[in-house]
Amino acid sequence: MALSHLASSSPSRSANLLKPLSSAISLRRPISTDTTPITVETSVPFTAHQCEAPSRTVQTNAKELATFFRDMVVMRRMEIAADSLYKAKLIRGFCHLYDGQEAVAVGMEAALTKKDCIITSYRDHCTFVARGGTLLEVFAELMGRQAGCSKGKGGSMHFYKKDSNFYGGHGIVGAQVPLGCGLAFAQKYCKDEAVTFALYGDGAANQGQLFEALNISALWDLPAILVCENNHYGMGTAEWRAAKSPAYYKRGDYAPGLKVDGMDALAVKQACAFAKEHALKNGPIILEMDTYRYHGHSMSDPGSTYRTRDEITGVRQERDPIERIRKLILSHDLSTDKELKDIEKEVRKEVDDAIAQAKENPVPEPSELFSDVYAKGLGVESFGADRKEVRATLA
């Protein structure tokens, strides 16, 4: 919030006068390559539990801000497009959208390397993209086509990308946290010097297996970071109705925790970098990302029966992650409004192209039904539904 004051008090009048000239002469360095450090303060300070909170002051640069902006616009556009596709019945089943929460995915990625692992539950489209997934892979998987990241056999809740250490994509919430601690165990076992971020929501935060996994991780000193993406609603149940103690960052008890403004990509980046350093030395730490989802829990949930529309629009106006970065960019004079709008237009076209391409993509072959059940062929026979034909060999 301090930033918006900064923007309004900056010499905007002189900037306005200068604008026509500067855009013609382009005195500024192009935003996409400028790495001059810029210092920004996060919107709110971090709240810490059992540890020293990192500083509010974050180092960034124009290039990073531009990347943040573009990536988040891609994610936002992708989720809105998925919404339309779902309503057009091209996407079926469950579709959980991430718009509003983009800053978590983008900020986290900025603090990590591809050697670090990320695992999350079913709201995974944007995290997948942040880890390097392409739009075609996303839309093809959502529409159940061959070019999807899981060959069309996983669906919205099962995105994975092994080569960039993205482990999905899980339907049963809470189960991914022990898996994530297992990833951290493997990292420690193989001496990788990398960490695992296991993401879960405020709903899943009440799963027992989380505490079991945290206990084991703390005992064995595993480089595991448990990240609670607290969007305040577990499907239709508000956090105060589900958790006796909604201070999720404190629930680790013996494990340190940090509460972060999840709508501020730079705060997320700072917290994740801090957590990575901590986990490599001292074992597990919990991060609570205070974030918000604009859509309902999934496409079958209007999202307005358990919260007011005013609340949603309020958050959109005050805390939207993309708007925050846009204001930052504009106030630091790193780009013009028009340029940013051009980026948005470009992204829109990119997303539309990917959708068109995905629509052309064929559905999986019938033989794909039986492939990838086992890792090696067994010669076991499997029948089709009529029990008479389709004797396929489970491959």
Next chain:
Amino acid sequence: MAAIFQGVGAAAPLSSSLSNSFDSNKSVFSPRRSFSVRKRASFAVVRSDGIVNLNPNGRSAQRLVSNAVATKADGPAASSSSKPGHELLLFEALQEGLEEEMERDPRVCVMGEDVGHYGGSYKVTKGLAKRFGDLRVLDTPIAENSFTGMGIGAAMTGLRPVIEGMNMGFLLLAFNQISNNCGMLHYTSGGQFTIPVVIRGPGGVGRQLGAEHSQRLESYFQSIPGIQMVACSTPYNAKGLMKAAIRSENPVILFEHVLLYNLKERIPDEDYICNLEEAEMVRPGEHVTILTYSRMRYHVMQAAKTLVNKGYDPEVIDIRSLKPFDLHTIGNSVKKTHRVLIVEECMRTGGIGASLTAAITENFNDYLDAPIMCLSSQDVPTPYAGTLEEVTVVQPAQIVTAVEQLCQ
């Protein structure tokens, strides 16, 4: 390197003449595994690197222990030191297999309750923590859901954990992890991740352990796609299956039995594994095919003694592979005898026997002269009282009656 038994000798099923020595009066020297049909003298030992070694020197006497809780080899005066191989108990065989695999592949690790410092509640992991350290033999808190999940997560990156359920029944707490993550991740990720875990533990009805510690989870897990299930019954196949399971790229659930840990047998010194998908021919015969696994194998062999005295010639097959069924071996047997009796320890409803009955009926109905008979445990929680517990499980006398009925 796992599939080693195909193509050796005829296409006939493996005949392990283990059972030929059930007559305790005679000391019968019979080969453990003969790969050619019915030839006692010739046999082959297939090594883990795929090299088939025909007729290795000497062969040891196989003493079939028909009483499932026997500990001493009721052997003749022949001294054991002159024979090749070494004698050990089933839990030692498991431990040997595990130790050899841990030495061979640094990615293999063990996790479970009291597996490390305590040495394992059934001593299967005894000595391993001392040898391999705390990072490879991990004592977990009592948190099955999460440590099974952690094992699966570690497997996704390439480690090969062996997850122990102290009693198989405890793994019900980890059902979600086993079903959704272990079984399905290879498929839902489009083949990106393999989950080479081994989930093992003792199950089955013991000696008055009570209802919750006498569970047979093979019936619950059998529908999970993507996993393999095997049940060991002798020290030889325990070690072989353990090693094969660890080397398999697929998740394997290895079912051991609480009452079989102290079985003694002589096993080869050299490295060997047992094919995961293959059934074991315990006693070739002509009149009826008896399919069984785990502890019931011994009840069947005890019944077989009586049956032979009455003039029957049962063929006993230890199916070993519970998922998938070895329909090749089973089918060949059905085509020969035309009568099938299934003896299992699962409960009647929805057990392995039920699935096996369906599979045989579908595939080999034309070869059956009589409906398949299936003897299973009663559909009740296992009572504590010894007399009642005995009645819940299939006893040899019932097997004899069933065969007589079947062969009328």
